Amino acid sequence: MSPASGILLVDKPGGITSHDVVARTRRAFGTRKIGHAGTLDPMATGLLVLGIEGSTRLLTYLVGLDKTYETTIRLGSATTTDDAEGETVSTAGSDELAVVTDARIAEGVARLTGRISQVPSTFSAIKVDGKRAYDLARAGQDVELKSREVTISRFAVGAIRRSGDAIELDATIDCSSGTYIRALARDLGADLGVGGHLTMLRRTRIGPFDLADAHELDSLADGVPAPLDPAEVAGRVLGRLDVTADEARDLRHGKKLADQAARLGGDLAAAIDPDGVLVGIVERRGDALKSAMNMPEAAA
Incomplete structure (x- = not known):
């Protein structure tokens, strides 16, 4: 008997790919007919929206929904991947960091709020001549990605922590589909002249769907939850x-x-x-x- 068609909200843990989540859900539900409405990087955690059986047809209408992320940005160094998993390519000195005041951070954040032009991270899944950008970058090839228009409707900075070699800030970001939060971290650091990258990313909302209603991935081993009705x-x-x-x-x-x-x-x-x-x-x-x-x- 085929499982019920519907939409399943899953809280993706860190260290695995979105495809890994789909594979484990397929095993739990006993079907190959499962897809997702937008991936998360292995480092990232949070909300994935999965379609089961006939409801995979609905995913087309969910991929373009706006999203909310909780994130931590580290100012003071830039990496190849614009996140903590990449190699460090530049670091700022203590004197350079000292002039990055809270007011300057606020001004930089304001410039990255609203309708902005953004160049996606080189290590992204965007295809260039039929190949993924991250595959080309890992092979040592120069990758030039075109800028895209995205909307950052909220870029709210919370705690700011300072140490000798870095400034870390927590932020909540509401954005349009297709936004690269890693690129926001990179661009904020570049604007402030000290470099920046992402150290934590958690997706908490996709359109009307909230992380609070998502199932833990490990809980799927204890039984198949009822998906949301299509x-x-x-x-x-x-x-x-x-x-x-x-x-x-x-x-x-x-x-x-x-x-x-x-x-x-x-x-x-x-x-x-x-x-x-x-x-x-x-x-x-x-x-x-x-x-x-x-x-x-x-x-x-």
Whole structure:
């Protein structure tokens, strides 16, 4: 019997890849049909959103959600990977660090808040000519990545700790999908003239999903938790559109709902039938509604 389709929130521990989390979840649920809505680096911890069985189709609509991170940035040295796992490439002296006041840090953070242009970290999963940037960088090749526009809606600095050779600051960051927090640490350090890199990263939110509701990875060995219902998830992310049984049948068969576009508040919505089952994701087509994605129908 196949496991229930749904969305599972998992708290990824440090030291393993996101693929490792998917592999362990596949074993726990006894299925290959599991995917994720955005990776975390091995060093990073926190929220991963997994799709199980037919709900893997929903992941397309979750990958672009905004995110929240808790992080620690170390000012005073730069690394090859922009995090603590890389080799140190530069260090600042105590005199250089001494002039990095709290006010200067605040000014640097302000320049990295809002809509900014960011060059992703060289050691990233972005593809260059069909190959991952981190593979090219590890092979000693020069990697030039294009800048991208991202939005940092909150860059809130908490504690600031100073020692002779470094300044560490804790920060909470709300950002758009595609933001590299490692690059923020690198760019803040470069702006302040002392170098910087990430020493801790924990993702605490993806869209409406919170880390507090996530399952510990080790707990999957004790039993398979019930995933979130796909109708609930899609409704929270895209908004809910209740459809009749006849409309659900037509949508599942690829038919348009004529003269119904006005029922849609946004660009997309989750079409949910009278039994509370997610039919699929609908979009406008002129004055009509049509399925942009249909969920697999349950076996009779």
